[in-house]
Amino acid sequence: MAENGEPVITIDNVSKFFGSFQALKDTSLKVTAGERVVICGPSGSGKSTLIRCINRLEKHDAGEIVLNGVVLGENKESIDAIRTNVGMVFQQFNLFPHLTVLENLTLGPTRARKMSADAAKQLAMQFLERVRIPDQAGKYPAQLSGGQQQRVAIARTLCMEPKIILFDEPTSALDPEMINEVLDVMVELAGTGMTMLCVTHEMGFARKVADTMVFMDHGEIVEISPPDKFFKEPESQRCRDFLDQILQH
Amino acid sequence: MVRVLVLVLAGLTLSGCSANWGWYVVDPTSDTGWSNLKFLLSGMYYTILLSVTAILISIAVGLLVALPGLSEKPLLRRLNQIYVELVRAVPILVLILWVYYGLPQVTGLGIGVFWAGVIALALSDSAFQAEIFRAGIQSINRGQYEAAHSISLNYVDTMRYVILPQAIRRILPALGNQLVYMLKMSSLVSVIGMSELTRKANELVVSEYRPLEIYTILVLEYLVLILIVSAGVRWLERRLNSGDQR
Ligand SMILES: Nc1ncnc2c1ncn2[C@@H]1O[C@H](COP(=O)(O)OP(=O)(O)OP(=O)(O)O)[C@@H](O)[C@H]1O
Numbered sequence: 471m472a473e474n475g476e477p478v479i480t481i482d483n484v485s486k487f488f489g490s491f492q493a494l495k496d497t498s499l500k501v502t503a504g505e506r507v508v509i510c511g512p513s514g515s516g517k518s519t520l521i522r523c524i525n526r527l528e529k530h531d532a533g534e535i536v537l538n539g540v541v542l543g544e545n546k547e548s549i550d551a552i553r554t555n556v557g558m559v560f561q562q563f564n565l566f567p568h569l570t571v572l573e574n575l576t577l578g579p580t581r582a583r584k585m586s587a588d589a590a591k592q593l594a595m596q597f598l599e600r601v602r603i604p605d606q607a608g609k610y611p612a613q614l615s616g617g618q619q620q621r622v623a624i625a626r627t628l629c630m631e632p633k634i635i636l637f638d639e640p641t642s643a644l645d646p647e648m649i650n651e652v653l654d655v656m657v658e659l660a661g662t663g664m665t666m667l668c669v670t671h672e673m674g675f676a677r678k679v680a681d682t683m684v685f686m687d688h689g690e691i692v693e694i695s696p697p698d699k700f701f702k703e704p705e706s707q708r709c710r711d712f713l714d715q716i717l718q719h
Numbered sequence: 720m721v722r723v724l725v726l727v728l729a730g731l732t733l734s735g736c737s738a739n740w741g742w743y744v745v746d747p748t749s750d751t752g753w754s755n756l757k758f759l760l761s762g763m764y765y766t767i768l769l770s771v772t773a774i775l776i777s778i779a780v781g782l783l784v785a786l787p788g789l790s791e792k793p794l795l796r797r798l799n800q801i802y803v804e805l806v807r808a809v810p811i812l813v814l815i816l817w818v819y820y821g822l823p824q825v826t827g828l829g830i831g832v833f834w835a836g837v838i839a840l841a842l843s844d845s846a847f848q849a850e851i852f853r854a855g856i857q858s859i860n861r862g863q864y865e866a867a868h869s870i871s872l873n874y875v876d877t878m879r880y881v882i883l884p885q886a887i888r889r890i891l892p893a894l895g896n897q898l899v900y901m902l903k904m905s906s907l908v909s910v911i912g913m914s915e916l917t918r919k920a921n922e923l924v925v926s927e928y929r930p931l932e933i934y935t936i937l938v939l940e941y942l943v944l945i946l947i948v949s950a951g952v953r954w955l956e957r958r959l960n961s962g963d964q965r
């Protein structure tokens with residue numbers, strides 16, 4: 471259900487170097503509002519680097535990234551654009567271990583969005599309900615299971631009320647029996663019209679929610695296509711080999 | 720620990736029966752002994768005040784010096800290094816003398832014994848605090864910065880709410896060590912006339928000629944003070960670490 475409209479993210483010929491190693495090679499991608507993009511590819515292909523450039527966890531060296539009309543760079547305007555638009559969920563959850571679940575959720579709203587403590591708490595409880603763990607609000611992250619921790623991390627991101635969420639292999643660090651509880655939350659989120667960029671190898675999830683599949687290899691975007699076409703008849707040999715490998719079991 | 724202390728005390732008291740000891744100078748049941756004891760103990764106030772003031776300042780300075788040491792900019796890291804190397808190289812006693820006798824000639828302003836002591840102790844300790852903070856902050860996982868960035872916290876908020884609370888828990892034992900060290904080093908300020916524990920003991924020795932007993936009491940004063948501080952730090956560690964263990 472990708473709407474045809476102005477792109478909310480335009481990645482235009484972006485390159486990124488780590489020393490002399492080029493992790494991204496002239497990559498270009500357009501994402502429209504509400505679009506769900508699933509990015510896959512072999513390890514080291516630059517998937518994380520690509521999405522991390524969108525919230526400037528990595529700074530690209532060449533090319534241009536435009537977020538809701540703002541060209542990203544070292545300036546206040548682009549910091550504001552990222553704050554009001556982009557959230558991120560990490561493979562390792564990265565919850566703050568010294569804070570309770572509720573405090574993890576209210577920190578961003580109170581400090582970065584200048585909300586009152588009461589309003590932030592209300593917002594936090596609302597999103598804890600959404601990820602179905604309101605009863606864990608007073609616990610510390612270490613007292614929760616991996617699946618619960620990742621759902622808290624998703625709720626923490628939602629508390630910033632972003633328009634776009636970046637997911638970097640959100641289920642890769644989870645025990646198999648906990649993967650579904652996290653994917654369910656993500657499917658539900660997809661139903662709300664959230665713009666999502668997910669790096670994941672969960673192809674069942676991809677088939678269910680993706681509007682667009684992206685395949686990367688060696689720092690390049692090799693293939694961009696709708697899931698039907700992507701899974702049935704991928705254009706490149708590299709993509710076919712990759713899919714054979716991860717779909718064989 | 721307490722049992723050892725009791726043994727030491729018992730040993731000293733028993734040996735007090737022999738000819739070499741003259742416990743009467745600090746015998747709490749006699750009038751002079753009691754007033755001597757009170758005189759010795761009265762140094763406690765300044766020893767504590769001096770050490771606590773100095774450590775608070777050195778923690779603040781240490782943190783401010785540690786932050787540029789964590790920067791990506793080589794110049795800032797270099798500044799941190801120079802500060803640490805220079806300050807660490809000066810013996811504390813020399814620093815005390817320099818601040819008390821030397822600094823007023825540079826600034827033209829007289830400086831009291833107390834503040835001279837505080838400045839010298841704090842300055843000297845700040846280099847070590849800076850290294851402790853740097854190591855503590857560096858030990859925090861990069862993911863914590865990334866999570867803070869992803870909820871748009873600025874540098875100050877990231878440090879204040881995310882990184883430092885975790886770093887301080889980790890360096891608490893080292894901070895405790897520094898406080899103990901500070902309590903001991905504060906005895907050096909006696910040379911410029913600060914009326915703390917050591918100075919009081921020196922004064923009493925001059926008038927009573929019983930160095931063995933008086934310095935033994937002095938040893939015990941430091942021992943008790945530091946055992947109490949150690950217990951306090953351990954209690955704080957337990958309290959901070961309950962609940963949120965990874
Ligand atoms: N901070 C860094 N310094 C140096 N090299 C890096 C850094 N981050 C990533 N790289 C390199 O850039 C390349 C792309 O990394 P990236 O993390 O984007 O890959 P990925 O597709 O996400 O892989 P994975 O599936 O293993 O997460 C890799 O070869 C990696 O070693």
Ligand SMILES: [Mg+2]
Binds near residue numbers: 517518519638639
């Ligand atoms: Mg990755």
